[in-house]
Each structure stands twice: as C-alpha cells, then as structure tokens.
Amino acid sequence: MSLMEKQNFFDSKAVDGLDRVDGRLKVTGAARYSAEFPIPKLTYGVLVTSTVAGGKIQSIDAKKAEHAPGVLAVISHFNAPQIPGYSEGSNPAKGQTTKGQPLRVFSDDTIYFYGQPVALVVADTLERAQFAAGLVQAQYQKASFQTDFDTNVTAADFPSQAKNRNSNGDYLRGEADAYKNAPVKIEAEYVIPTEVHNPMELQSIIAVWDTADKVTVYDKTQSLKGAQGTIAQAFKIPVENVQVVATYVGGAFGNALRTWPHEIAAVMAAQKVGRPVKVVISREQMFTMVGYRPYTWQKVGLGATADGKLVGISHEAISQTSTYEEFTEGTVNVSKFLYACPNVNTRYKILPLNVSTPTWMRGPGEASGAFALDCAMDELAYQLNLDPIELRLRNHADTDPERNLPWSSKYLKECYQEAADRIGWFKRNPKPRSMKTEDGMLIGYGMGTGSFSAGRSAATASIQMSADGTYTIQCATTDIGPGTATAMVQIASDVLQVPVEKIKFQLGNSSFPKAPSQGGSSTVSTVGSAVTAVCISLKNKLGELAIGQGEAASVKPADLTFANGQISSKDQSIKIAYADVLKKHSLPNLEVTEESKSGEERRKYSFYSFSVHFVEVNVHPATGQVKVKRVVSCADAGKIINHKTAGSQVIGGAIGGIGMALMEEAVIDNRFGRYVNNNLADYHVPVHADIPAIDAVFIDKKDPYINPMGSKGVGEISLIGMAAAVANAVFHATGKRVRDLPITPDKLV
Amino acid sequence: MEKDQCSVPDENLNENSGSSRRDFLKKSTFLSAIALTPVSLVTAAEKEMDEKLAAVFEKVPLKLEINGVKHALSVEPRVTLLDLLREQLQLTGTKKGCDHGQCGACTVHVNGKRQNSCLTLAVMHDGKKVTTIEGLANGADLHPMQEAFIKHDGFQCGYCTPGQIMSAVACIREGHANSETEIREYMSGNICRCGAYPNIVNAITEVKNGGQKV
Numbered sequence: 030m031s032l033m034e035k036q037n038f039f040d041s042k043a044v045d046g047l048d049r050v051d052g053r054l055k056v057t058g059a060a061r062y063s064a065e066f067p068i069p070k071l072t073y074g075v076l077v078t079s080t081v082a083g084g085k086i087q088s089i090d091a092k093k094a095e096h097a098p099g100v101l102a103v104i105s106h107f108n109a110p111q112i113p114g115y116s117e118g119s120n121p122a123k124g125q126t127t128k129g130q131p132l133r134v135f136s137d138d139t140i141y142f143y144g145q146p147v148a149l150v151v152a153d154t155l156e157r158a159q160f161a162a163g164l165v166q167a168q169y170q171k172a173s174f175q176t177d178f179d180t181n182v183t184a185a186d187f188p189s190q191a192k193n194r195n196s197n198g199d200y201l202r203g204e205a206d207a208y209k210n211a212p213v214k215i216e217a218e219y220v221i222p223t224e225v226h227n228p229m230e231l232q233s234i235i236a237v238w239d240t241a242d243k244v245t246v247y248d249k250t251q252s253l254k255g256a257q258g259t260i261a262q263a264f265k266i267p268v269e270n271v272q273v274v275a276t277y278v279g280g281a282f283g284n285a286l287r288t289w290p291h292e293i294a295a296v297m298a299a300q301k302v303g304r305p306v307k308v309v310i311s312r313e314q315m316f317t318m319v320g321y322r323p324y325t326w327q328k329v330g331l332g333a334t335a336d337g338k339l340v341g342i343s344h345e346a347i348s349q350t351s352t353y354e355e356f357t358e359g360t361v362n363v364s365k366f367l368y369a370c371p372n373v374n375t376r377y378k379i380l381p382l383n384v385s386t387p388t389w390m391r392g393p394g395e396a397s398g399a400f401a402l403d404c405a406m407d408e409l410a411y412q413l414n415l416d417p418i419e420l421r422l423r424n425h426a427d428t429d430p431e432r433n434l435p436w437s438s439k440y441l442k443e444c445y446q447e448a449a450d451r452i453g454w455f456k457r458n459p460k461p462r463s464m465k466t467e468d469g470m471l472i473g474y475g476m477g478t479g480s481f482s483a484g485r486s487a488a489t490a491s492i493q494m495s496a497d498g499t500y501t502i503q504c505a506t507t508d509i510g511p512g513t514a515t516a517m518v519q520i521a522s523d524v525l526q527v528p529v530e531k532i533k534f535q536l537g538n539s540s541f542p543k544a545p546s547q548g549g550s551s552t553v554s555t556v557g558s559a560v561t562a563v564c565i566s567l568k569n570k571l572g573e574l575a576i577g578q579g580e581a582a583s584v585k586p587a588d589l590t591f592a593n594g595q596i597s598s599k600d601q602s603i604k605i606a607y608a609d610v611l612k613k614h615s616l617p618n619l620e621v622t623e624e625s626k627s628g629e630e631r632r633k634y635s636f637y638s639f640s641v642h643f644v645e646v647n648v649h650p651a652t653g654q655v656k657v658k659r660v661v662s663c664a665d666a667g668k669i670i671n672h673k674t675a676g677s678q679v680i681g682g683a684i685g686g687i688g689m690a691l692m693e694e695a696v697i698d699n700r701f702g703r704y705v706n707n708n709l710a711d712y713h714v715p716v717h718a719d720i721p722a723i724d725a726v727f728i729d730k731k732d733p734y735i736n737p738m739g740s741k742g743v744g745e746i747s748l749i750g751m752a753a754a755v756a757n758a759v760f761h762a763t764g765k766r767v768r769d770l771p772i773t774p775d776k777l778v
Numbered sequence: 779m780e781k782d783q784c785s786v787p788d789e790n791l792n793e794n795s796g797s798s799r800r801d802f803l804k805k806s807t808f809l810s811a812i813a814l815t816p817v818s819l820v821t822a823a824e825k826e827m828d829e830k831l832a833a834v835f836e837k838v839p840l841k842l843e844i845n846g847v848k849h850a851l852s853v854e855p856r857v858t859l860l861d862l863l864r865e866q867l868q869l870t871g872t873k874k875g876c877d878h879g880q881c882g883a884c885t886v887h888v889n890g891k892r893q894n895s896c897l898t899l900a901v902m903h904d905g906k907k908v909t910t911i912e913g914l915a916n917g918a919d920l921h922p923m924q925e926a927f928i929k930h931d932g933f934q935c936g937y938c939t940p941g942q943i944m945s946a947v948a949c950i951r952e953g954h955a956n957s958e959t960e961i962r963e964y965m966s967g968n969i970c971r972c973g974a975y976p977n978i979v980n981a982i983t984e985v986k987n988g989g990q991k992v
C-alpha cells in the first residue's frame with residue numbers, strides 16, 4: 030500500500046477531458062444494446078397486460094392467438110411452467126423492499142394493478158407476436174381498487190421494518206416540533222407526482238438457454254451480479270450457470286437496478302419454447318413494469334430566530350407504494366444533516382395503492398426531500414427578509430449534525446460563492462415580481478442545494494498485461510451513460526503511467542470480477558478504487574520481476590520508480606520498460622486480480638457530495654409559461670476524473686431537475702386506475718427547445734479520505750436541489766409559490 | 779391453392795371465418811392419430827410448410843438502397859422501416875425509443891430527408907435510398923457531425939445518439955441551423971433523456987460554422 034499513498038492522482042491535466050473511449054462506437058451505431066445481439070433462431074415475446082386495476086383473472090382466451098401464424102406459445106398463469114424459486118417461498122427479483130414480494134409473473138390469477146403482465150405471446154417474428162398479442166382475450170372478475178393518493182392518505186402507515194423499532198423509524202434530535210415555538214416560522218406542504226424514468230432505451234432482454242441448466246441473458250441492467258443472482262435463484266440453477274451481458278445500457282436512471290417480471294418471463298419463455306426469446310417492452314409498459322419515482326406528499330416546518338438561526342426542522346413524508354410490496358427511500362434524510370439545527374424530527378410513511386411498485390429514480394428520495402426542504406428554506410428566507418444564500422450560510426453545518434462526525438470534505442460554501450458569482454445572484458432585485466425583460470417577461474432567480482451520500486463499497490478488478498505493452502482491465506460493472514470505461518482508463522493510465530491508448534477497460538459481463546450495481550453515485554469511487562488497486566498490484570509484480578535474482582536483487586521495491594512505462598531504480602541499476610520485463614522472463618502476459626473496499630475511515634468521517642444550483646427563469650405574465658434561461662450548477666464531488674464527462678453528467682442532472690420542476694407527471698385516471706399519459710407525447714420531458722446553455726462547474730478538490738482518487742459522486746447531486754431552484758426562481762419571478770410539481774402554466778395564471 | 783385466397787392475409791381469414799387453411803392444418807396435426815386427414819397435409823403441417831407457404835404469399839417485393847447497398851427484399855406490408863432495419867437487416871444502429879414517432883431515436887434519411895423510421899412502413903419506400911447511422915461515415919473517416927458529437931460529448935448513454943446525429947445532419951442541410959435557437963427548435967423531435975442537449979447544440983453549431991459539406 031505504500032505505493033498507494035504515493036499516488037498523486039490527476040495532478041497532471043494530461044488526460045483530463047479525454048473523449049469517451051466508446052464514443053466512436055456510439056456515434057457510428059456500432060455499440061450494441063441488449064436487444065441488438067444477433068442470435069440464431071431468435072423468437073419474439075410480446076406481453077399482454079391487464080385492463081383492470083384489481084381483481085382476478087377469470088379466463089384467458091388464447092385460442093385465436095395460438096392459431097395465429099408463427100405463434101409458438103401463449104404463456105399465462107394457466108399454463109406457465111413453475112418458477113421453482115417462486116414455489117419455495119424465496120424472494121426472486123428481490124429489491125430492497127421491506128415487506129411483501131416482487132410481482133411473481135404468471136404465478137396466479139391476482140391482479141394488483143392496471144397494466145400488469147397477464148400473458149406473453151411468443152412468435153417467430155416481431156410482427157406476428159405483436160399481432161397475436163392483440164388476439165388474446167382476458168376476462169376478469171373485477172374487484173374494487175384504490176389509486177387515488179389523496180382520498181386514501183389516511184391509510185398511510187409506517188414501513189413494516191420501521192414498525193419493528195420503538196420509534197417507528199421516526200427521527201428525533203433535540204425537541205420535536207420545536208419550530209412551532211420559534212420567533213419566525215413557516216409550515217408548508219409539498220407534492221411530487223409520480224415521475225417515470227423513461228430512459229430512451231426500452232427495457233429489453235434476450236434469453237438464451239445454452240443447455241438445460243445454463244442460460245445467457247443480454248439484459249438491460251445496472252446490476253449484472255444482481256440479475257445473475259436473481260435469475261439463478263428463480264430458476265434454481267447455480268449462479269455461475271447464468272451469464273448476464275449488458276455491454277451498453279441506453280440510460281436507466283435507476284429503473285434497471287432491479288430484475289423485473291418481464292425479465293423472468295423472457296427466461297421462462299425461452300425455456301418453454303426451446304428457442305431464444307427477446308422481450309422489448311413498449312413505452313406504455315415502461316410506465317407500469319419497471320418502477321417510477323413515487324407520488325409523495327411532504328410537510329416541512331421550519332423555525333428560526335429573528336437573525337436567521339434555525340431552531341427547529343420538522344419533515345414528514347408519505348409516499349405511495351404497491352399493495353404487494355413495500356418500497357421505501359430516503360425522502361426525509363436530507364433534513365437530518367444538510368443544515369445545522371439543534372431540533373430536528375422526521376417521519377416517513379408509505380401508502381399502498383393499486384399501482385406497480387416504485388423504485389429509485391435519479392437522486393431518489395433525497396431529490397423529493399430536497400425539493401421540499403429547499404423550497405421551505407426559500408420561504409423562510411423571504412419571511413426573514415434575508416438572502417437565501419445568507420440564510421444557508423448562517424446555518425451551515427460545519428460537521429455532520431446527524432452522526433456527529435466531521436465531514437470527510439465539504440466545499441459547499443465555495444459552491445455557493447462560485448455559482449452565485451457566475452449567475453450574477455447579488456445583482457438581482459430580490460423582491461418578488463420586481464424584474465422584467467424588455468418585452469415584459471417576468472424574470473426570476475432561484476437556488477437550491479443538493480447533497481448525497483458519497484458511497485464506496487467493495488469491487489474487484491483484473492488486469493491483463495500483454496508483452497506488446499497493452500493492458501486489459503475487466504470488472505463486472507456497467508455504463509448507463511456516465512462514461513465508466515473512460516474514467517477507468519484514465520485512472521489506470523494515471524496509476525500505471527502508460528498512455529490511455531494502451532489500456533482497454535471491459536465491463537458489462539457478469540463473468541468479470543465482481544462489482545456492485547451502478548447506482549447511488551458510487552461507481553467511480555468503488556470501481557475506480559479496484560482499478561487503482563489492481564494497477565498498483567501489477568506494478569508491484571513488475572517491480573519484483575524487474576529486481577529478479579541477479580545483480581539487481583539488492584534493490585528494494587521501495588526504491589523503484591514507475592514512470593512513462595518504465596521501471597527504474599534510484600541507483601540506475603534497473604532501467605527497463607514494463608513490456609521488456611515480460612519479455613525478459615519470457616512471459617506472454619501477466620495477470621493480476623485485486624479487491625478493494627472501504628475501511629475504518631467510514632467510521633471516522635461523514636462522506637457526502639454537495640451541489641448548488643442557480644437558475645434564471647422567464648415567466649410569461651399572461652400565459653404562465655416558464656422558460657429556463659440560464660443554469661449554473663456547481664458541484665463539490667471531490668477530484669474530477671474527467672471534466673468533460675462529469676460536466677455532461679451535471680448538465681444531464683440539471684435537465685432532469687428541470688423536467689421534474691416544470692413538466693413531468695404521470696397522471697392516473699382514478700376511475701380505471703390507468704395512466705392516461707403513458708407515452709412520450711403526453712408525458713412531457715425536456716426537449717432541445719426547453720434547455721438553455723448550462724454552466725457546470727466543479728470545485729475539483731480531492732477528498733482526502735474517501736478513496737485513492739479523492740473522488741466523490743456526481744450522478745445524484747446533479748439533480749438533487751434542482752427542482753427547488755426552479756420553483757424558487759418561479760416564485761421570485763411571479764410572487765407565486767407553487768408547492769405541487771410540476772409547475773405547469775395553469776398553476777401560474 | 780387459389781391465388782386470391784392466398785393473397786389475403788391469414789389473420790383476416792381467422793377473424794372472418796373463424797377458421798383458416800392454416801388453422802385447419804394445425805388442428806389436423808392433432809387429428810393425425812386417427813388418420814382422418816390426408817397424409818400429405820399432415821406432413822405439410824408438421825414441417826411447418828403451411829407457415830412457410832403463407833409467409834411467402836404474405837410478403838411483397840421491395841427494393842431499397844440502404845447505405846449504398848442495393849437490397850431486393852420480400853417483406854410483409856405491416857413491417858415498419860425501423861423493424862426491417864433492426865430485426866431483419868441487423869442494422870441496429872437505428873434505435874427504437876417509442877415506436878410512435880414521439881422520440882426521434884429512429885431517425886434515418888430517406889432520399890436525403892429525415893424520417894422517423896418507426897412511423898413509416900418499409901414497403902412505402904420501394905426504390906428509395908435510405909441512409910442510417912451505419913452509412914454516414916466515409917469508411918474509416920467519420921462524418922464531421924460524428925466527430926463533433928465526440929468532441930463536444932453530445933451524448934452519455936448513446937441511445938438517442940444515432941437519431942440525434944441523423945437529425946442534426948438534416949437540420950443543417952435543411953438550412954435550419956442558423957442560430958442556437960433555431961437548432962433547438964428543429965432538433966426538438968429528438969429526445970435525449972440523459973440531457974446532452976447543450977453539448978449537441980454546440981456540436982451542430984460547430985459543424986455548421988465549420989462550413990464542411992454535410
């Protein structure tokens with residue numbers, strides 16, 4: 030490890046801003062996503078879904094479909110092969126749910142929600158499968174169902190796991206509801222509607238049984254090992270008999286962290302028809318089959334002294350979940366640590382409805398929570414007649430108030446300063462509805478803060494060096510878009526001191542060394558550490574070989590320097606290129622595998638990334654149309670490995686936040702329990718015309734404790750706090766405080 | 779085999795008469811145990827000859843020039859241009875994001891004009907020239923727009939990228955790339971959920987200002 034300490038990451042700017050190593054494949058259409066593998070004898074599966082939101086399947090008339098051209102099977106619970114993992118009562122397709130079980134596809138006649146898969150039609154061409162799917166007729170015994178959050182909200186309860194604790198999961202620091210007795214206070218309710226990840230790539234899987242107990246899946250997933258384990262468990266086959274391939278993932282934002290019913294259905298169908306089966310779910314099905322950000326109601330109470338010192342924070346949230354499974358997330362967490370405050374209490378409940386199970390969506394619960402908290406902070410600032418930044422500075426948490434630990438690093442103040450300067454914050458007139466453009470548009474400025482845990486878990490990487498001086502690193506991680514391979518190549522290049530062109534980083538295959546899911550902004554931290562470790566290990570090995578048995582044997586490993594692909598010793602008795610070390614020992618290649626994980630530092634420090642978003646909006650005074658004119662997002666994400674790709678991630682997160690603030694809402698018709706806008710024309714996401722230039726800025730200072738690179742995460746903080754910034758800007762422009770997202774024009778006129 | 783009957787898509791027969799030739803053959807295989815069906819028909823059904831025959835009659839000839847390569851195809855009329863490219867010709871660079879003309883991931887050029895390939899049937903383009911993302915580069919030399927997308931990091935996951943690039947090239951050719959605002963307007967049919975928009979606009983602006991032939 031002595032070498033590790035000597036590492037000085039990215040002090041040279043040489044490789045920063047490297048173009049994506051897979052860029053060429055992506056711009057030429059050669060990058061292969063999961064539905065795109067040419068597989069002989071491929072068949073196509075199309076899912077038929079329920080047209081009621083509750084009840085029982087009475088019958089499924091599949092005759093017409095079965096006799097339609099090219100149809101190989103119509104699978105429903107009436108004829109589906111048993112999934113051995115289901116009948117055993119184990120929990121395949123497990124997510125991090127506290128109670129209940131994932132939907133067991135085609136296992137019984139119960140309907141839990143509208144759009145639930147009830148049959149899978151398999152045919153020899155896509156068109157034939159689609160046509161036949163339309164011929165399947167299901168009859169239901171309808172039962173009453175509930176999808177309306179407001180009318181059912183009294184049924185909300187603590188998550189089962191929380192109920193096992195005395196506190197019911199409630200958090201209390203100091204005194205409860207202390208805000209109520211504070212000299213200045215605000216209390217407000219906020220609503221986030223159901224939002225759908227809607228990555229551009231539809232969820233897809235090709236399942237191929239290689240032998241009776243060996244299966245390969247080309248699967249859209251953020252978790253190779255997760256999918257591998259789930260499929261193995263469901264079909265009762267050894268884990269190593271399941272191979273999961275996800276070379277490219279067309280976005281996911283959290284919806285590919287779990288293994289969903291359509292994936293199990295495809296594997297089951299391939300087994301049944303004895304041929305490979307491809308299932309690509311439709312855009313409509315993306316709304317009910319692969320999770321979403323849950324509809325969430327929140328109430329925040331803030332109390333402060335007259336000079337703006339927080340006295341109390343109370344934060345309560347209720348989120349929807351399904352009736353068959355409890356989904357929970359960290360919605361109220363942000364209130365526990367973001368600001369210094371002696372009295373904090375939080376409460377989190379869930380409300381089961383006849384909907385599918387939600388899942389983490391970028392920023393996850395923290396993004397919902399930060400929307401409420403940072404809008405409330407803005408409301409409090411206006412109440413106090415204090416600049417919103419000043420209020421935050423007066424309540425800056427110098428240490429983590431929740432865990433009573435020092436931060437590993439925190440440059441939030443620098444973020445405020447940098448971003449405020451760039452957008453011209455202090456030049457604005459803070460009075461609401463006081464600024465106008467020449468053509469009469471209302472101008473508004475707003476800001477919001479984001480923070481998310483900077484994680485690091487265990488990962489393993491292998492490296493193979495060839496005698497020709499090229500290096501191949503493998504790790505079972507994925508790349509849903511951030512540019513994982515690019516960052517890893519840079520890290521390896523920096524540690525090995527060899528040019529990036531010589532290094533290949535391979536991911537997306539479950540047979541590579543173990544890595545966790547790509548989620549929670551932790552891939553660079555976790556996988557980057559494993560890459561560092563394996564490169565150091567390779568250098569050590571090369572060093573040993575270079576020292577060898579001969580004359581140089583007296584040289585100590587610590588006296589070796591590795592630079593420009595060469596090993597040299599202080600006394601100059603050794604001076605040899607890495608590749609020549611292999612040649613000298615007649616080795617065709619050299620291979621090393623290393624695991625790396627976090628350690629003691631996790632108990633000594635609190636690890637978080639921080640961000641600040643500033644937004645300028647124009648609002649049409651008559652129509653209420655909001656246009657985002659400028660965005661400055663500044664992140665304290667530790668050392669930035671690649672400013673270009675990390676910048677893109679920040680820009681992308683900000684755009685996600687704009688969608689959240691102004692457009693996104695999956696609307697259910699409660700009479701039928703059905704989404705009415707389940708397509709990309711009616712579920713609005715930001716398009717080119719909605720998005721201005723976005724200034725992504727990094728503090729770019731190493732975190733001294735988190736990992737050898739000093740890098741924290743970017744993915745979540747780039748979105749967390751953004752919706753609040755937009756909402757606060759709309760308030761500044763119009764004087765109207767809209768507390769239920771999205772802020773559509775009707776709410777402003 | 780009467781010609782007019784075979785030219786009617788089988789599914790219509792199923793719908794209208796409740797039983798079709800092929801339906802009969804399928805059932806016949808189950809009856810073969812009691813040998814009421816002529817042997818030849820049973821054999822035909824067992825070898826899936828019925829499917830193969832029908833497949834032939836349900837298809838129509840189609841000539842397309844795709845990325846400079848001439849194809850003489852035989853496709854069902856209901857096959858979209860997108861599914862033809864992706865599922866039958868292994869040209870998977872063109873993406874499916876919605877299948878409803880709402881996202882632009884499937885954008886290709888048909889006779890030089892941009893077209894959502896999910897929103898058009900392949901047979902409607904007989905005799906036309908189609909360019910997909912695979913055909914944009916000149917051999918190993920990338921198209922300037924592809925280069926610019928790499929340089930400006932105009933993508934993250936890369937799934938919307940082929941559509942964005944095909945649209946971007948057409949946007950310049952159409953004369954709709956004269957300002958950033960105009961680019962944003964004329965690129966709004968191409969959704970990027972990763973949010974690469976500002977970088978894409980920078981890439982297009984650079985290519986436009988560079989004056990290279992697109």
Ligand code: FES
Nearest residue numbers: 875877879882896
């Ligand atoms: S797939 Fe054609 S527009 Fe979306």
Ligand code: FES
Nearest residue numbers: 934938970971972
């Ligand atoms: S790059 Fe992922 S959708 Fe555009």
